[in-house]
Amino acid sequence: MHADYPWAAAPLIVSAPMAKVAMPKLAAAVSKAGGLGFIAAGYHSDHLEDLLEEAEDLLQEGTAESPIKVEEGTPKFLPVGVGFITWSASLEKALPSFSRYCPAAVWLFAPPLGFRDLIPWVTSIREATACRTKIWVQVGSVSDAVEVVEAIEPDVVVVQGLDAGGHSLARGASIISLVPEIKDKLRELRPFPQKQIDVFAAGGISDSRGVAAAVALGAHGCVLGTRFLASPESLVAHGYQKALLDASDGGTSTVRTKIYDKVRDIHGWPEGYDGRGLINRTFVDHLSGLSEVKNRELYREELNRGDEGYGVNGRLTTYAGTGVGLIREVIPAGDIVKSLREGARALLYGQNHVSKL
Amino acid sequence: MHADYPWAAAPLIVSAPMAKVAMPKLAAAVSKAGGLGFIAAGYHSDHLEDLLEEAEDLLQEGTAESPIKVEEGTPKFLPVGVGFITWSASLEKALPSFSRYCPAAVWLFAPPLGFRDLIPWVTSIREATACRTKIWVQVGSVSDAVEVVEAIEPDVVVVQGLDAGGHSLARGASIISLVPEIKDKLRELRPFPQKQIDVFAAGGISDSRGVAAAVALGAHGCVLGTRFLASPESLVAHGYQKALLDASDGGTSTVRTKIYDKVRDIHGWPEGYDGRGLINRTFVDHLSGLSEVKNRELYREELNRGDEGYGVNGRLTTYAGTGVGLIREVIPAGDIVKSLREGARALLYGQNHVSKL
Structure with a gap:
């Protein structure tokens, strides 16, 4: 090798x-x-x-x-x-x-x-x-x-x-x-x-x-x-990095889901794939039954917030593995x-x- | 220690x-x-x-x-x-x-x-x-x-x-x-x-x-x-052990679910718990929408089959971790x-x- x-x-x-x-x-x-x-x-x-x-x-x-x-x-x-x-x-x-x-x-x-x-x-x-x-x-x-x-x-x-x-x-x-x-x-x-x-x-x-x-x-x-x-x-973004540093207990603070692709209009991942990211308002609202259309709309508005749009109370996607708590x-x-x-x-x-x- | x-x-x-x-x-x-x-x-x-x-x-x-x-x-x-x-x-x-x-x-x-x-x-x-x-x-x-x-x-x-x-x-x-x-x-x-x-x-x-x-x-x-x-x-049972030895690719052949408790009438596990077992007909039928009542009935009938009731085509619960393929x-x-x-x-x-x- x-x-x-x-x-x-x-x-x-x-x-x-x-x-x-x-x-x-x-x-x-x-x-x-x-x-x-x-x-x-x-x-x-x-x-x-x-x-x-x-x-x-x-x-x-x-x-x-x-x-x-x-x-x-x-x-x-x-x-x-x-x-x-x-x-x-x-x-x-x-x-x-x-x-x-x-x-x-x-x-x-x-x-x-x-x-x-x-x-x-x-x-x-x-x-x-x-x-x-x-x-x-x-x-x-x-x-x-x-x-x-x-x-x-x-x-x-x-x-x-x-x-x-x-x-x-x-x-x-x-x-x-x-x-x-x-x-x-x-x-x-x-x-x-x-x-x-x-x-x-x-x-x-x-x-x-x-x-x-x-x-x-x-x-x-x-x-x-x-x-x-x-x-x-x-x-x-710095907001993304801050969200990573703030996160702990990665098995609890992250989740596997398809919603983070959907709000960003990413389509076409083959059958059987999803993604793991920090749980944020996109996911919580999705769980509570918010429509994808509305969730996508809120995601797009959130983009204007820049670094402030990340974190548990934000909506911007923050992909992360369960090891995030060690960072x-x-x-x-x-x-x-x-x-x-x-x-x-x-x-x-x-x-x-x-x-x- | x-x-x-x-x-x-x-x-x-x-x-x-x-x-x-x-x-x-x-x-x-x-x-x-x-x-x-x-x-x-x-x-x-x-x-x-x-x-x-x-x-x-x-x-x-x-x-x-x-x-x-x-x-x-x-x-x-x-x-x-x-x-x-x-x-x-x-x-x-x-x-x-x-x-x-x-x-x-x-x-x-x-x-x-x-x-x-x-x-x-x-x-x-x-x-x-x-x-x-x-x-x-x-x-x-x-x-x-x-x-x-x-x-x-x-x-x-x-x-x-x-x-x-x-x-x-x-x-x-x-x-x-x-x-x-x-x-x-x-x-x-x-x-x-x-x-x-x-x-x-x-x-x-x-x-x-x-x-x-x-x-x-x-x-x-x-x-x-x-x-x-x-x-x-x-x-x-020997049938259980045979099912373990037959299984491979543990992440694929096992699943986390509550259905294996339900068919066996085990109630009371606290919020947030489920169990991982080999995928068998109980789970597949559950996924396809079979009612719990009917699934439990089929489980009970399966008990009469003894060792034959285990395995991918059986119904008897076979709890196992993802490491099962190494056994x-x-x-x-x-x-x-x-x-x-x-x-x-x-x-x-x-x-x-x-x-x-």
Whole structure:
């Protein structure tokens, strides 16, 4: 795995390609700290080349002291990843960028009907980058994982548990049982170590204890979303960040629902998906029976309130995972990566264990 | 903690007090292997003294080679625990047993209105056993944990995540975020190490990877339910065990619902609780709109089918957590304890880590 991400350190800390908010600044900061940052091409991929160019510029800065670098060539290797919401994004629009840039990884999420929908994506990206861009696919169940492996032989399976913020399967397990069961299944499907498919864990991880737990479960690394939203490099509003810091007891203060898509007029998520966000007035009113039309109207009015529109008494969508209660300050993305990695290493390999009762 | 459970080894592996199926045979086998086995007094506590007497007999067997023993005295110290479903069980009926036996722990679950309902339980059990019986209380959220500490100052908080089988809070997080957030909160409430409240993790753990993960999250040990159902010492039917072994992809094959209580005429669980079990025809028909009356009738008829009444095409309730897919054979409870403990120790303290990428 080291050959695929030569600048990175273990356990590999990854920032998720969160639509609209995980942009080149966040991705570059994460990769520069020895993690792997994903840029969200998101629902569309119209400006992908601009985003990759921006990432290139950011990654060139200060590389003298850092082992990270953009490798010249055609295409140029970029030590960041790009994520696509595949039921919505256009492969046709995305593909030209891959003749100029070779990101370290692409992350393919939520194909419209099944994982075979990803075959054109995978075939053309592998061809354009001579297989150097690694294929990451997000799954939420063991059967998903089996289907993905059979359809496209990915390099990495991102196992997303039910604690995750934002979009994921509405039903499922947390990574506690999902990661080991998928690991065992992949070993059964691909018994040869050289053909091993790496597993990354996502959902509910906010600090080094979660990272250490994921590694103990068998993951090669961790993906975090909510934790990176509370960094200056993410593109969320200050009101959004304040709502994250204010929240505690994530299993109680967040909820999985479709209403946050509906009020924002986002339609088309495949069957079985919803999103986890902080409970706010949009959700409470929805529960009390307020019509979607009226709820959407109130949401749109709330947009005028800016930062004030966030929080439990606000209406602006604040996607967040159950780990939100562990996030107590906004800190630079690079510091997050380093503290998660070093903290997890101390827990896993340090001498400070209580090894007796 | 060693002083409280002198026969036990770390990380402490605990079998849950599963109503009707976790009886003295299972509890004694778990404790004899260096874990802590709980006997379910369950919904009632009418026969508690008989259960404890049975446990005493079982624990006397073969103690020559084992560090475990029943300590003579008034009351006699028993190296097992007892669990009560407190909205239903009677303290009055349970209490006389504590003048004869001092179990190592009691586990108090689901008070009818709030954790202050546990004050009479805790006061009288501590008095009867001179505080030697440790008080374990199960919680499913950070606010639960705070309320418990303020109400009764427990010795142990069992943090149950949403992956758990059987009854628990219907909404919440998994242990991935819940254990660390509760640990931090308890440290804030009780900053002095000598007043520390121990945390145990429950929900979705079926093998040594889950145990190691829970320890990395900060738990002192783990509670497992479903895993111990697939042992010869549990009192579930062979059909139930076969259904557990047949199940995979636990996030998909299980569901949280109230219908399994309703068909069995179990009423009275406090607001906010439901139970996770394998999806079977009771649930599928319920989803399709079959009336509860008819569903209950079909459930009762199914009881005549015995072992055949379990499984995806059966109707008999099969509570199970999302970790069910990791359970592939019925093995003795003592072997489960040892393999979980040794496996977790190897993962946590062994030299076989991949410490580079």
